[in-house]
Amino acid sequence: MRAFVTGGTGFLGRRVVRRLVERGDEVFALAREGSRSKDLVAAGATVVGGDLGDIGPVLDRVAECDVVYHVGARVQSHGQWDEFFRVNVEATQRLMDAALAGKAKRFVHVSSLGIFEIDRDGLNITDTSDYDRRPTLRGFYTRSKIDADRLACSAARAGRNVVVVRPGLLYGPDHPQQSVFLGRVKKFLRPDLLLVVSTPGYLLPLTYIENAADAVILAGVTEGIDGSIFNVIDDPGLTQGEYFRTLSHVRARPLRVMYLPVWLLAPAVKAVDKLHRLVKRRPWAPAYQLLRSERSTRYATDAATARLGWKPRVELSQALEESLRKPA
Amino acid sequence: MTTNGQKTSGMTGDRLRVGVVGCGTIASAHLPYIQKAGGELVALADLSIRRSSDLADRFGVQRVYRAVEDMLAQERLDVIHVLTPPQSHASVAVAALDCGIATLVEKPLALDLREVVAMAAAAKRSGALLTVDHNRLFDPPMLEARRLWESGKLGDLVAIESFQAGRASERAWLGEIAGGGLGDLVPHPLYLQLYFLGEVEELHATAFSPSGGTNPEELRVLMKGEGRTGVLTISMNAAPGMNTLKLCGTKMTVEVNLNNMTVVRRRDYEVPKIIAKPLPNLDEAWQLVGQTAQNTIDFVRGRIRYYPGMGELIARFYQAVRNGTAPPVSIEEAASVVDVTNRIWNDLAGDSRSADRPAVEA
Numbered sequence: 001m002r003a004f005v006t007g008g009t010g011f012l013g014r015r016v017v018r019r020l021v022e023r024g025d026e027v028f029a030l031a032r033e034g035s036r037s038k039d040l041v042a043a044g045a046t047v048v049g050g051d052l053g054d055i056g057p058v059l060d061r062v063a064e065c066d067v068v069y070h071v072g073a074r075v076q077s078h079g080q081w082d083e084f085f086r087v088n089v090e091a092t093q094r095l096m097d098a099a100l101a102g103k104a105k106r107f108v109h110v111s112s113l114g115i116f117e118i119d120r121d122g123l124n125i126t127d128t129s130d131y132d133r134r135p136t137l138r139g140f141y142t143r144s145k146i147d148a149d150r151l152a153c154s155a156a157r158a159g160r161n162v163v164v165v166r167p168g169l170l171y172g173p174d175h176p177q178q179s180v181f182l183g184r185v186k187k188f189l190r191p192d193l194l195l196v197v198s199t200p201g202y203l204l205p206l207t208y209i210e211n212a213a214d215a216v217i218l219a220g221v222t223e224g225i226d227g228s229i230f231n232v233i234d235d236p237g238l239t240q241g242e243y244f245r246t247l248s249h250v251r252a253r254p255l256r257v258m259y260l261p262v263w264l265l266a267p268a269v270k271a272v273d274k275l276h277r278l279v280k281r282r283p284w285a286p287a288y289q290l291l292r293s294e295r296s297t298r299y300a301t302d303a304a305t306a307r308l309g310w311k312p313r314v315e316l317s318q319a320l321e322e323s324l325r326k327p328a
Numbered sequence: 329m330t331t332n333g334q335k336t337s338g339m340t341g342d343r344l345r346v347g348v349v350g351c352g353t354i355a356s357a358h359l360p361y362i363q364k365a366g367g368e369l370v371a372l373a374d375l376s377i378r379r380s381s382d383l384a385d386r387f388g389v390q391r392v393y394r395a396v397e398d399m400l401a402q403e404r405l406d407v408i409h410v411l412t413p414p415q416s417h418a419s420v421a422v423a424a425l426d427c428g429i430a431t432l433v434e435k436p437l438a439l440d441l442r443e444v445v446a447m448a449a450a451a452k453r454s455g456a457l458l459t460v461d462h463n464r465l466f467d468p469p470m471l472e473a474r475r476l477w478e479s480g481k482l483g484d485l486v487a488i489e490s491f492q493a494g495r496a497s498e499r500a501w502l503g504e505i506a507g508g509g510l511g512d513l514v515p516h517p518l519y520l521q522l523y524f525l526g527e528v529e530e531l532h533a534t535a536f537s538p539s540g541g542t543n544p545e546e547l548r549v550l551m552k553g554e555g556r557t558g559v560l561t562i563s564m565n566a567a568p569g570m571n572t573l574k575l576c577g578t579k580m581t582v583e584v585n586l587n588n589m590t591v592v593r594r595r596d597y598e599v600p601k602i603i604a605k606p607l608p609n610l611d612e613a614w615q616l617v618g619q620t621a622q623n624t625i626d627f628v629r630g631r632i633r634y635y636p637g638m639g640e641l642i643a644r645f646y647q648a649v650r651n652g653t654a655p656p657v658s659i660e661e662a663a664s665v666v667d668v669t670n671r672i673w674n675d676l677a678g679d680s681r682s683a684d685r686p687a688v689e690a
Contacts, residue, residue, distance in 0.1 A: 085378065093377050117388075133388030147381040150392050157391075158398045 002026045003220070004065035006052060006095065007072025008045065009036040011174055012110065012167070015213035016069055017045050023217070028065060030058060030072065052091040053083065062095055063102025067220045070095055071110045073145065081140050088144035093151050100160050106226070108219045109152035111166040112145045113205050113231060113299060114138075121295045127166075127229040127303050137288040156227040163219045164229040165212075168299065172209030173323045179209075180247070180323045193256045200241030200259055203296045205233045208319035211312040218308045230304040234312040234319075237298070243316070250320040262294035343368040344646055347403055347429075349396050349420050350411035351379040353497065354434055357635045358409050358642070359387050365643040367407060373399040396420055405429045407649060413501035418443035421458065425450035430457040430649040432642070435515040437662035439505065440670060444663045451659065459645050459655035460662040462519040466644070467637035469584045469591035470520070473575055476593070477524065482577025488524050488558040489576075490517040494569035506673045508543035510535070510562060514672065517560050519657075519665045520573050525553025528668050533675040538565060549672055589632070590619045 003020050007013035008029030020027045021044035029045040030052070031037040037047045050058040052072050062068060074087040092109060099107045117130040131150065135143040149164065156162040171179035181188075187195045207215075215232040219225070240259075248255040273287035304310045314322065346367040348355055351374040362369045371391040374380040380392040393399040400423060408424045410417055410433040418438045424431045425447065437460040438444045451458040464470060476482050496502065496509030505511045522528070530552040535544035545564035551557065571586040581594040592615045597607050626632045633639065644656040 085381070089377065089381060130390055131388075135385040135388070143385060147377075147385065150381070150384065150390070151377060154391060154393055154398070154402075157402050158393075158395075 001066045001221075002028070002064065003067045003069060004028045004030070004048075004062050004099075005045070005069045005071060006030045006091075007070075007110075008040050010072060010075075011170060011172065011179075012209060012212055012216070013069075013071040014039065014043070015209060016071055016216050018043050019213055019217050020069075021045060023221075028061060052087045055091040055094050059094065059098040062098045063104075065099070065102070065104060067106045067108065068095060068099040068104050069108045069110070069216060069220055071216065073110075073141075073148075075141055077139060077141065079140065081143075084140040084144040085147070088141070089147040089151065092148040096152065096155055096160075096162065100155070100162075105161055106220055107152075107155075107160075107162045108216060109148070109162060109164045110216060111149040111152065111164050112142070113166050113168045113233070114142045115146045115149050115166070116297070118292055118295045118297050123295070123297045124300060125231065125297050126300045127231050134283070134288060137283060137285040139289075153229060156229065159227060161226045163225055163227075165215050165219045166229070166231045167212040167215065168205035168207040168231075168233040170207055170209050170212055171319070171323060173325065174209075176323055180320065189258070192253055193258065194244070195258045195260060196240065196244075197260045197262060197265070198240055198294070199261050200239060200244075200257075201296065202240040202294075203236070203298055204238050204240050204243050205236070205297070205299050206238060206243070207232055207234050208312065208314050208316075208323075210314050210319075210322075211310075214313055215304060215308065215310045218310050222308055225307055228303065228307060230308055230310070231299050231301055232304050232310065233299045233301050235316065236301055238316070246316050247320055250317055251324060262290060266291065266294075342366060342650075344406040344649060345370050345404065346407045346409065347371045347373065347399055347405040348383075348409045348411060349373045349399070349424075350409075350413075350434075351376070351383040352411065352413075353499075355383055355409075355411050356386075357638060358411060359383070360633065361635075361639040361642045362409070364639060365646045367642075367646055370405070371399050371403045396423060400424060400427050400429070407432065407646065410434060413499070414439055414505055415501065418447055421447050422450040425454050425456050425458060428454045428456050430645070432459050432461060432645055433662075434461045435463075435519070436460070436666055436669065437659075438666055441663060441667055444659070444666050448659045448663070457645070457649055457655045458659055459641075459648075459657045460665075461638060461641060462515075462657045462661070462665070463635060463638035463641050464516050464520055464586055465523055465637065466640035466656065467586055467589065468632070468640075469586065469589050470573075470637065471640070472591045473573070473582050473584045474523075476580070476582055477575060477577070481580060482575060482582065483579030484555070485524055485575055485577045486556050487574075487576040488521055488556060489561075489574040490521055490559070491561045491563075491570055491572050492517050493563045493566035494571070495564050506670070510544050510547055510564060511669075511673075513562050513564070514547070514669055515665055517562065517571075517573070518668060518672075519661070521551065521558045521560050522553075522661070522664055522668060524575065525551060525556060525558045527664075528553055528671070531668065531671050531675055533672045535676050544676070547672075551668075588620070589623050589636070590616055592616060 003025045005017050008017045009031050017029050027045040028048050029040045030048050030050050040047050048058050048061050096107050115131050116125050117132050131146050135146045152164050189195050244257045269287045273284040276284040344367045346362050346369050372380045372389050373393040373396050384392050407430045410420045417433050421431045421433050496512045502508050528551050533549045535547040537545045547562045549560040573584045575582045584591045592612050641656050648655045
């Protein structure tokens, strides 16, 4: 099969490319000119020079492929909204249009779990739960992922050959500081003492990078799942406390974690929020995001298990070991 | 909790399931009123994903479509707002009405009577309600003026005069409708006039462009209706912006200011001559001061917003949909605005006859 992959040099995309090559697929990977595109060639893929911000020139190539894996996105936390919209939303729509008007039997859109409406603690999020109702109060990345997910799901519902995969917080070997120690509100007070703004009981929606790659490939090759949406979380019941205990165990040196519950900060944050509303009649984005992050949510992965045949191949302690292992 | 993936049928509780087609400028005015009127905005459709995504983000809408057909097929809507450029009103409305969806169309309902006939026929076939956003008729001071007329306090209404000054908003599609920017402005004052005039027996229009442009910018229309005359003026060059309607009855004259949301009555006083001159002025000044103060308080407290008449019209339409009663603006009223608009253009072109007018059946 002929596959087209976007984001092929990224954290998840490079693994998707590697797996597809291993499967024997002919892989075309979109990449900007640069050193990392050499890794793609080394992995056995054909590099298609281009950029999600200017997707037009590569659409002919996309139209010739059997499966399109749209893994790439602008993930930076800085930049203008227009740039995020062009790269993460417009490019998604144009790739989808080109693929479906061409030969593609499947368009796999890799989305995110940060897109949901979480207005209270203890929600059970399914594959069809509502999007955040205040995307403008979220960061540009999340807002653009909501927009793109909405478009992909709209095509999926309309019966087009689209499958949406939404992995959780990705972690793995490449960026242990950000991914294993969670790019959440946290700070190392001492080398072995971590301060986390959260509670031990908070449910962590984590997906090990290799498990996420499994799900993406399955979404591309499994028959009879067109129009489906899959939330992909390794262990929906994993708490933050358990996670750090396992991490401490796996690590050579034990790790102590101090929790600063959000509710301790909440009164001050809410007061500023209230002031904002009084003056501008609009909630304060940081307050919205902080209070949202306090609400523990369970993500149902039944669909991924039942219809995709996916289950996390690598379990937590092994995944953490792999992630922390120093590269040879 | 509603879901973004399931096709839910019918009304959820009392809330009507609402879809919006066309996410341009006017959609931002409609959206806040949908929720307020007891609707649940479930989906948006627009050819441009930038427009639909932007609106969906601002209002937390769960689903967007590029093709209206996809939206109609995927969503079980109770109500649809058609806010596309005028030239596509008819095709979108007919498709929605054929699905049995109550349809509210932005003004003008259509560009010609044939389109109106097709829309009316679709509404009749499916039994779904059809109305048009003649929102100015429902602005609070207009409702007050209507009450004064309908209760007989004006006496016999004999003369109507409306004056609108200001330029048309920039719209990409203005070049595609008759009269361009002026064509976009005509429906509002015209439906206000026609509400009181009834059937227009005679019409004379004159227009020109001071800058010598292709489309006129200054327009005056003289109409003879059922027992009264009307003068409609639109000036795209006069400043400052103005939007007034004067209703002259045999007992009272009422002047509605739709920019400032006031309605001032001028009455006859049976008083000594010495104060007969100043008294009406003082009375009018007092009315203006009182209403301005009240409007300011209401605006600050969030009781009135922009396009208040639109909110009222949407609320009445949803009520009509729930109760199966008549919509706030009838198809005949809407048809008559479309017809007289075209008679104005024909008259300007030298032919003031009613365009070979097909009968509109409601």
